[in-house]
Structure formats: structure tokens, C-alpha cells
Amino acid sequence: MTTAIDVSGLVKTFGRTRALDGLDLSVAQGEVHGFLGPNGAGKSTTIRVLLGLIRADAGRTTLLGGDPWRDSVALHRRLAYVPGDVTLWRGLTGGEVIDLLGRLRGNGADRERRAALLERFELDPTKKGQTYSKGNRQKVALVAAFCSDAELLILDEPTSGLDPLMEEVFRACVAEERDRGRTVLLSSHILSEVEALCDRVSIIRAGRTVETGTLAELRHLTRTSVTAELAAPPTGLDALPGLHDVELHGTTLRCQVDTDHLDALLRALTAAGVRSLTSRPPTLEELFLRHYEPEGPAAAAEVRSS
Amino acid sequence: MNITGTGPLLRFALRRDRIMLACWIYALLASVLGTAVSFRSLYPTTSSREQLATSINDNGSLRALYGAVYDTGSIGALTAWRILGLGGLLLGLLCVLLVTRHTRAEEESGRLELLGAGAIGRGAPLAAGIGTALTASAVVGVITAVFLAGSGEQVNGSLAFGAALFGCGVCFAGVAAVAVQLAETGRAANGIGGAVLGLAFLLRAAGDAAGGNGPEWLLWLSPLGWAERVRPYDDNAWWLVALLLAAGAAQTALGYWLAGRRDLGGGLLPQRPGPAAAASSLRGSLGLAWRLQRGSLLGWTVGFAIGGALLGGISKGVDQLVSSSAGVQQIVQRMGGSSQVTNAYLATAMNLLAMVAAVYAVQTALRLRGEETSGRAEPVLASGVRRLTWAGSHLVYPLLGSAVLLLAGGLTAGLGAGVVFGDVPSWTGRLLVAGLVQLPAVWVFAAVTVALFGLVPQWTGAAWGVLGVLLFIAYLGPALNAGQWLLDLTPFTHIPKLPGSAFHAAPLLWLTLLSALLAGTGLAGLRRRDIG
Numbered sequence: 001m002t003t004a005i006d007v008s009g010l011v012k013t014f015g016r017t018r019a020l021d022g023l024d025l026s027v028a029q030g031e032v033h034g035f036l037g038p039n040g041a042g043k044s045t046t047i048r049v050l051l052g053l054i055r056a057d058a059g060r061t062t063l064l065g066g067d068p069w070r071d072s073v074a075l076h077r078r079l080a081y082v083p084g085d086v087t088l089w090r091g092l093t094g095g096e097v098i099d100l101l102g103r104l105r106g107n108g109a110d111r112e113r114r115a116a117l118l119e120r121f122e123l124d125p126t127k128k129g130q131t132y133s134k135g136n137r138q139k140v141a142l143v144a145a146f147c148s149d150a151e152l153l154i155l156d157e158p159t160s161g162l163d164p165l166m167e168e169v170f171r172a173c174v175a176e177e178r179d180r181g182r183t184v185l186l187s188s189h190i191l192s193e194v195e196a197l198c199d200r201v202s203i204i205r206a207g208r209t210v211e212t213g214t215l216a217e218l219r220h221l222t223r224t225s226v227t228a229e230l231a232a233p234p235t236g237l238d239a240l241p242g243l244h245d246v247e248l249h250g251t252t253l254r255c256q257v258d259t260d261h262l263d264a265l266l267r268a269l270t271a272a273g274v275r276s277l278t279s280r281p282p283t284l285e286e287l288f289l290r291h292y293e294p295e296g297p298a299a300a301a302e303v304r305s306s
Numbered sequence: 307m308n309i310t311g312t313g314p315l316l317r318f319a320l321r322r323d324r325i326m327l328a329c330w331i332y333a334l335l336a337s338v339l340g341t342a343v344s345f346r347s348l349y350p351t352t353s354s355r356e357q358l359a360t361s362i363n364d365n366g367s368l369r370a371l372y373g374a375v376y377d378t379g380s381i382g383a384l385t386a387w388r389i390l391g392l393g394g395l396l397l398g399l400l401c402v403l404l405v406t407r408h409t410r411a412e413e414e415s416g417r418l419e420l421l422g423a424g425a426i427g428r429g430a431p432l433a434a435g436i437g438t439a440l441t442a443s444a445v446v447g448v449i450t451a452v453f454l455a456g457s458g459e460q461v462n463g464s465l466a467f468g469a470a471l472f473g474c475g476v477c478f479a480g481v482a483a484v485a486v487q488l489a490e491t492g493r494a495a496n497g498i499g500g501a502v503l504g505l506a507f508l509l510r511a512a513g514d515a516a517g518g519n520g521p522e523w524l525l526w527l528s529p530l531g532w533a534e535r536v537r538p539y540d541d542n543a544w545w546l547v548a549l550l551l552a553a554g555a556a557q558t559a560l561g562y563w564l565a566g567r568r569d570l571g572g573g574l575l576p577q578r579p580g581p582a583a584a585a586s587s588l589r590g591s592l593g594l595a596w597r598l599q600r601g602s603l604l605g606w607t608v609g610f611a612i613g614g615a616l617l618g619g620i621s622k623g624v625d626q627l628v629s630s631s632a633g634v635q636q637i638v639q640r641m642g643g644s645s646q647v648t649n650a651y652l653a654t655a656m657n658l659l660a661m662v663a664a665v666y667a668v669q670t671a672l673r674l675r676g677e678e679t680s681g682r683a684e685p686v687l688a689s690g691v692r693r694l695t696w697a698g699s700h701l702v703y704p705l706l707g708s709a710v711l712l713l714a715g716g717l718t719a720g721l722g723a724g725v726v727f728g729d730v731p732s733w734t735g736r737l738l739v740a741g742l743v744q745l746p747a748v749w750v751f752a753a754v755t756v757a758l759f760g761l762v763p764q765w766t767g768a769a770w771g772v773l774g775v776l777l778f779i780a781y782l783g784p785a786l787n788a789g790q791w792l793l794d795l796t797p798f799t800h801i802p803k804l805p806g807s808a809f810h811a812a813p814l815l816w817l818t819l820l821s822a823l824l825a826g827t828g829l830a831g832l833r834r835r836d837i838g
Contacts, residue, residue, distance in 0.1 A: 048838065053838060054838065055836060073692050076689055086681075104590065
């Protein structure tokens with residue numbers, strides 16, 4: 001599989017703020033890649049580096065096999081971008097903006113596809129830019145992106161402002177894009193959206209990538225909570241690696257275990273005799289919350305090394 | 307309608323606008339006080355004032371521009387005559403802008419919704435907007451009255467003069483109070499207010515131009531006509547001041563009545579839907595820039611055509627006017643560079659047009675920064691448009707659009723002068739050239755803007771400051787007997803004074819080269835810097 005986006009060690013400072021601090025990101029061709037992180041983590045800055053709008057201070061960036069700063073014009077013809085905060089020109093209608101953006105890219109919009117998308121997103125293309133609501137401005141940019149035949153879609157929090165019905169339409173569209181073999185970089189805050197759409201995700205915080213992988217792999221890296229009624233008090237728990245928040249009341253054990261150490265724990269429990277056992281896999285929320293909470297970078301580093 | 311919370315909103319508005327208000331009020335007062343002071347030295351005797359009155363009142367175009375001189379007995383009356391027409395217009399414009407800025411523009415941006423959810427009455431923002439406008443008008447009116455009375459003019463007349471100015475502000479604040487209910491956007495509301503102002507000025511001008519022999523009654527349809535007919539120091543027609551205030555109050559009441567009949571964010575004039583698909587001309591970054599700039603270019607061109615026709619049309623009366631005061635003669639010759647008064651006057655007029663064109667050049671060049679900070683440049687620059695192509699598409703307007711303006715102004719000035727002097731082709735040709743030679747000076751301002759934009763983008767707005775200082779020197783320097791080294795700082799000084807003087811290509815080439823260097827540096831910076 002070839003990579004559509006390959007970024008390593010990206011650094012960007014604005015004055016004293018270090019917006020990107022050694023960020024890595026790798027997106028394979030044809031995948032939908034979730035790009036997650038709390039506000040101010042550097043998602044939009046990364047995207048702006050990828051678009052060649054700003055220049056990184058250090059690090060290596062390859063986009064569709066080219067350098068986004070040097071080859072920006074050639075690369076831009078092959079990608080479509082939806083900004084997080086869409087502003088439109090007063091006096092230009094939504095329909096005009098959609099056509100204009102397509103023509104700027106050089107290949108115009110497919111009329112049939114454009115009409116179908118307008119219908120699906122229930123967007124009135126005859127309204128002027130300043131009269132659209134936030135959600136409708138977002139739709140204008142989305143329709144423009146989806147009716148292009150760009151091979152890479154870069155979407156920066158594209159569903160902020162869309163209602164749940166429109167979010168469904170958006171998801172269907174992204175799924176179709178994937179089926180058409182296109183690559184999507186989706187920056188998002190909405191967990192269900194990421195879970196439904198993304199093949200792989202990267203989580204960033206404070207300008208660094210703290211986790212990257214498929215959702216299954218990420219779950220693997222987190223803790224499972226276990227509650228067990230045992231026949232006798234368990235022994236040797238202290239020696240087990242990866243065990244957290246242990247509460248032992250007589251023969252009842254509650255604990256968290258790193259998912260890759262689950263096996264050892266179960267063996268110790270079986271040795272003591274299991275009366276009942278509940279284990280709950282980590283929810284995606286827990287996964288995210290762990291990274292969104294403002295802990296020190298130590299916690300992030302711990303996860304990365306494990 | 308409930309106006310709870312007007313006080314805090316008004317204080318907030320005044321605080322937000324403190325710099326803009328200070329600049330406007332300073333400029334308005336400087337023109338009032340400056341006029342009074344300069345008249346004192348230019349027309350010290352009653353006979354010189356009578357000579358001025360004759361030359362103005364005999365000339366229809368001059369009457370249209372300034373109104374008729376009604377009293378030559380005092381400097382105060384002469385100042386009031388000179389100021390009330392144009393000063394009232396400018397104060398009216400300030401009030402329209404202020405009311406719109408604090409009502410419709412806030413509503414459009416969504417910020418009003420944030421405030422409206424607080425303990426703020428529905429009527430408070432409009433009350434605060436009008437309060438801001440009234441505060442500004444009152445400051446201008448009071449200082450005018452105090453200054454003139456303090457400098458020995460009749461007290462009653464000075465009060466009437468200040469009150470007439472204040473009345474203009476109140477009346478046009480009222481116009482804006484209605485306009486912001488009708489339009490859905492701040493820009494459209496300003497458009498309505500501006501159109502009413504323009505109409506008021508035209509009606510006043512037409513009435514005064516017609517004088518006793520024609521439809522003079524037209525000026526009674528215009529608030530600016532009422533203000534003019536207050537005739538401070540002579541009639542002191544306080545009832546016209548009352549009429550202005552009553553008109554303002556009535557329109558404000560109408561504004562409130564309309565506001566009760568619409569939703570937040572909605573307007574009473576329907577938004578017309580536009581085309582569902584882009585015309586084939588909306589293509590590429592050049593097509594986009596044309597679409598964004600064409601309306602303003604058209605408006606400015608019409609303005610230049612009218613201004614040129616006015617300036618050209620009055621050129622015949624200028625001989626008399628100028629010869630009525632040795633002081634004026636000297637100033638026109640310093641600015642116009644020719645001993646022949648008509649030529650010197652026309653060269654000055656073309657110079658004035660060029661200064662206004664420089665404002666257009668800076669404004670259109672700043673569009674680049676506006677597109678960048680609003681985030682609208684980003685999708686364009688992420689769609690395969692080169693940065694230089696993008697910048698170039700917009701720079702067509704400061705560079706070539708300003709040429710269109712100068713040609714339009716030169717053309718109509720030439721036609722106007724040709725009609726009053728005879729020999730239209732010759733005057734037209736001469737003034738077209740006189741307009742076009744100003745272009746390199748205008749370019750310098752566009753180029754300074756581009757240089758700032760490319761190298762220190764967060765300081766792009768400083769282009770207005772550069773423009774302001776250099777225009778101030780160019781406009782007032784000659785009248786204030788400024789040293790040549792100071793005058794040499796502004797590009798306008800170096801432009802050949804056409805018609806009348808000899809043509810020199812060298813300064814034009816130097817200015818063009820300077821512009822190219824500045825713009826080139828700016829564009830090189832733009833290629834290398836971060837966007838946004």
C-alpha cells in the first residue's frame with residue numbers, strides 16, 4: 001500500500017507557542033483516516049502545513065508523493081479541502097461558490113453528481129453567501145469537495161454545525177468516497193463518526209502524535225475493567241504487570257488491567273477459582289478521554305512506548 | 307419597545323469606536339475651524355467677501371457645489387455657508403455608518419444575539435447606535451459653536467450654526483434607523499443610507515443651481531437644504547433646526563415601529579435569490595476578483611465621472627473666484643504650478659482626483675489582506691491557484707482600476723471644461739493626459755500596501771496611515787507654506803502639473819520604478835510567508 005500522507009517530526013512554532021512539536025502522521029492510499037485531538041492540539045495547523053499554506057520549521061512532509069510547499073499547485077489539483085470554519089463571499093451564491101471551487105481546481109464539477117449532492121444535503125444553491133447558516137456554509141464546502149474528482153479529501157471538522165440527519169448524509173458520502181478508492185483525512189471530535197467511518201486513527205495532543213493505529217489496535221492498548229467473585233482470595237496479584245486500581249474486598253476483586261496483560265490476570269484468577277466474572281472492554285470514550293484530559297506528557301509517552 | 311441596557315451598550319459602543327470617532331470628529335472640526343481661520347486671512351475685508359459672493363452666486367456650478375453666499379457681513383456667516391453643505395453631508399455619513407455599525411452589522415455578525423440573550427431590551431441596540439451618532443454630532447456642534455463664539459462671532463449665530471450641524475447628524479441617524487430595519491446586511495443598510503444622502507445632496511445642489519429662476523423649491527425636499535437655509539448669523543432660522551430634529555425623531559420612531567415587525571436577523575426587504583450555478587465568466591482567480599471588485603469599481607467610476615464633470619464645469623468661474631483673493635491665487639499656483647489660473651486650477655483638480663484614486667488603490671489592495679484574514683483566501687489557495695496569481699488577480703484593481711478612475715475623471719473634466727470654454731476635443735485630450743500622468747503617484751500607494759502585506763501582514767492596515775499622512779501633506783502643505791522637502795515626500799509633488807506646465811517623463815519613470823520595487827518585494831515576501 002502506498003502512502004498518501006507521510007509526515008514525520010513536524011515542528012511549527014508561532015512566536016513562543018510551539019504548535020507542532022514533532023508530529024508524525026501516516027495515511028495510506030485509499031483509507032479513511034481519523035485525525036483526533038483536543039482543541040488547540042495542532043490539527044488545523046497540521047492540515048495547513050499539508051496544504052502548503054504555512055511552512056513547517058522542521059520535519060519531513062510528503063503529500064501524494066510531493067512536497068506540499070514546493071509542489072503546492074500541482075498537488076492542490078489532486079485534493080479537495082473543507083475548512084473547519086467556512087466563510088463565503090457576500091454576493092456569491094452557494095451554487096456559484098461550488099462551481100468556482102471546481103473550476104479553480106481545473107476540472108469543474110460533474111453536473112449530475114452536483115445536482116444529486118445538492119439534493120441529498122438539502123442545500124439551496126441560490127442563496128447568497130452571507131445568508132447561509134453555519135451548517136449550510138459547511139454544506140456548500142462539502143458539496144464542492146464531494147463533487148470534485150480529487151483523489152485526496154482533507155476535511156477539517158466538517159460536521160460541526162450539521163444536524164444529525166445531515167451527519168448521516170455526510171457519513172454515507174464519505175463511505176462512497178472510500179468505495180471509489182479515494183483517501184480521506186478526517187479531523188473530527190465526534191467519536192461515533194470516527195468509529196463508523198475511519199479505518200485508522202491518529203490522536204494528537206500538544207502538537208505530538210500520542211497514538212496511531214486501527215481502532216482495534218488502540219483498544220488493545222487500553223485497559224479492560226474486570227470484576228470477579230472468587231472462591232478464595234487471589235494470590236500473587238502484586239507480581240502481575242499492567243494491573244491498576246486494584247480493590248480487593250474479601251473475595252471480590254475490582255481492577256483495571258492493560259488489555260495486553262489480561263491473559264496473565266485471568267490465569268491468576270482461575271487459580272483462585274472463579275464464581276462470576278464481568279469484564280468490560282474499553283469504550284471509545286474512555287480511550288479519548290484518557291488523551292484529552294490535561295495530564296502531563298508523561299502519560300502520553302507511557303502509552304506510546306507500550 | 308424596551309430599551310433596558312442602553313447605557314452600558316452606549317458606553318461599550320463609544321469605547322469600541324473611540325479611535326475611529328476621534329479621527330472623524332477631528333477631521334470634521336479641523337475643516338470647520340480651518341475654514342474659519344483661513345477665511346479670516348483670505349477675505350479680511352467686506353469688499354473681498356462681496357467679490358467672492360458675486361463670483362460664486364453668478365456661477366450655477368459653484369452654487370450647486372457650495373450653495374449661494376447669503377451674507378458677507380461676517381467671517382462666521384461665510385464659514386457657515388462653506389461648511390453646512392459638505393460638512394452636513396459628511397456628518398450625516400458618519401451618523402449612518404455609526405448607527406449601522408452598532409445595529410445591523412452587529413446583528414448580521416451574530417454578536418447581537420449574544421448580547422440579546424442577556425438583560426438587554428429589544429430596543430436597546432438601536433438606542434445605543436443612535437446615542438453614539440448623537441454624541442458624535444453633539445461634540446461637533448458644540449465645539450463649532452463654542453469656537454466661533456469664542457473667536458468673536460455673534461453668539462446666537464454660532465449657536466444656530468452648531469445646532470444646524472447637530473440637526474444634520476440627528477436627521478441622518480434617523481435615516482439609518484429605518485435603513486437598518488429594511489436591509490438584511492450592514493453593507494446594504496449603508497447603501498440605503500448613502501443613497502438617501504446622495505439624493506439629499508443632489509436635490510440641494512439642483513435647487514441652489516436653479517436659483518431664483520428655476521425649481522429652487524427642490525432644495526426644500528432635502529434635509530441638507532434645510533440645514534443650509536438655517537443661514538446662521540443672518541436668518542438664524544431655528545425652526546429649520548427644529549424641523550431637522552423632528553425629522554430625525556420621526557424616522558427613529560418609524561425605525562422602532564418597523565423593528566417590532568421583524569425578527570432578529572431578518573430584514574423587511576427580501577433577499578433576492580441568485581443564480582444556482584456560476585456563469586462561465588466566474589472562472590479562475592481573475593474571474594473571482596472581477597466578481598468581487600466590479601461593483602465597487604463601477605461605483606467609484608461613476609463617482610469620478612460626476613466629480614470630474616463638476617470640477618471641469620466650474621473651471622470658467624474659477625478665474626473670477628481666484629482673482630478675488632490674492633491668497634487663494636497663491637495657493638492655487640503653488641499646487642497647480644502654473645501662472646495661468648485656469649490651467650493651475652485644472653491641474654489642482656486632477657491632483658485632487660488622484661488623491662481620491664489613491665484611497666481607492668489602498669482600499670482595493672487591502673482586499674488581499676481582508677480575503678486572507680476572513681479565511682476566504684484559504685480554499686482558493688488550496689485549489690491549485692498560485693499565490694502570485696491570486697494576488698495579481700486582485701492587484702489588477704489598484705493598478706488598472708485606478709487608471710480607469712483617472713481616465714473617467716479626466717474625460718468628464720475635459721468635457722466639462724470643453725463645454726464652458728468651447729473646443730471640446732482639445733480640452734478632453736489635455737485632461738485625459740492630465741489624469742493619466744497621475745497614475746504613477748497612485749501606484750506608489752498600492753505598492754506600499756502590497757509591500758506591507760507581503761512582509762509584515764499584521765501591519766497591512768498601516769497603509770491607511772501612510773496614505774493619510776502623505777495626503778495631508780499634499781493637500782494642505784501648499785496652503786500652509788510647508789517646506790519643499792516636506793512636499794517632496796509625497797509622490798503627488800513630483801507629477802508634472804498638467805495642463806499648463808511642461809511634461810517630464812523622468813519623475814513618472816522613477817515613481818513607477820519605486821512602485822515596482824515595493825510591490826515586487828511585497829510579492830516575494832508573500833511567496834515565502836505563512837498564510838492566515
